[in-house]
Amino acid sequence: MRLAIINGSPRRKKSNSKILTDHFLKGYYQGCTDEVPVRYLAGQKRTEEALSLFEQAETVIIIFPLYTDSMPGMVKEFFEEISKPGIIRPRRIGFIVQSGFPEAIHSVFVERYLAKLVKRLKREYLGTVIKGGVEGIQIMPPGMTRKLFNHFEELGRYFAGHGEFSPEIMKALRKPYTLSGRRRMMFNLLKHTGLTNYYWNTHLKKNGAWEKRFDRPYEMAGIE
Amino acid sequence: MNITILNGDMSDTASDFSAYIQRLAKKLREKHRVNLFLLNQMNIQHCSGCWNCWWKTPGECQTNDDAEQVLRAVINADFVIFASPLMAGFISSRLKRMTDRFVALLHPYIEMRNGESHHMKRYAHYPDFGVILSKEADTDEEDLEIIRDIYDRFGINFHAQQKYLKCIENSKVEEVVHETCDY
Incomplete structure (x- = not known):
């Protein structure tokens, strides 16, 4: 298995993280036919399923919403699990952090932690995609979300072709950094x-x- | 002063960290009212992100667990201590899980503060806070800096200030008492 995605949103399949993941995968499948399994951390025994997936994949992307200035408690729980001795870890790990606040600045502090976590795990860090202004996308008219969804599709397409996040799209998604x-x-x-x-x-x-x-x-x- | 301590220690057995926090609570109780919560022994569920505390029962979380008593003790405190052994380079998931529930203490409305968008106050007063950690074998200055910065950000959103970040390995209980009460 080349790529796997772990969704750390407490809202699971009703989450904005899922919507962004869906658009990422829509783009990804245009460039690669390998199936990308997605697992959720919320719910009973979900952590075990996600951990099993984590141990089998070559590359893992973890997506979560910003909760009180860092990762949700259940994502932190997962980080504690994958830090335990004896866990098989993917070669490469990347993150997508989305928040309701419109500015990216809110999420850059946890980004430093995520980079350090992967360094501590002695794995390759693929970077962190940061996107603000995501709360409300489920009720926004299509015209307001088109650009965002296009960016995520493009992000997925690029990932399928290059095995990494597009620096250009990451930069675009971070706007505005501040208002x-x-x-x-x-x-x-x-x-x-x-x-x-x-x-x-x-x-x-x-x-x-x-x-x-x-x-x-x-x-x-x-x-x- | 009313002081609330949230201990996120997840050890199964008595740990040096919790023993330190117990000594700290005992010393603080000589002159102050202290609420000490050992979160690992409480039923604290994850925030489900339902936003009911913002748009259905404003200010009130509908999850039926022990978090309400913690939230009451936090918002009515003069000072809060976030205490946790470091795990995977950050505070424990127990303490983070409880902190996620603080969303009920804020208002959903957004305001501009220091040029950034933040949630408005729900309550008139929010307690300043300190952070007490214990190091892992590989903890370095960068880890502590990251945590300090994240708590500073938390402080902006929580309408309060981080007054100190200390590690039990190099901070005496008396020093923490002094900085908690005389800042």
């Missing part, structure tokens, strides 16, 4: 209209939770 002054100004103008939180407000209203949106249920008054 431009113009975009920040637009945000500050639009925040008064409620448009900047449209996604959250839509769900709050749909769930009848709008009035409670500023609740502080865990606050204990009078603690000394």
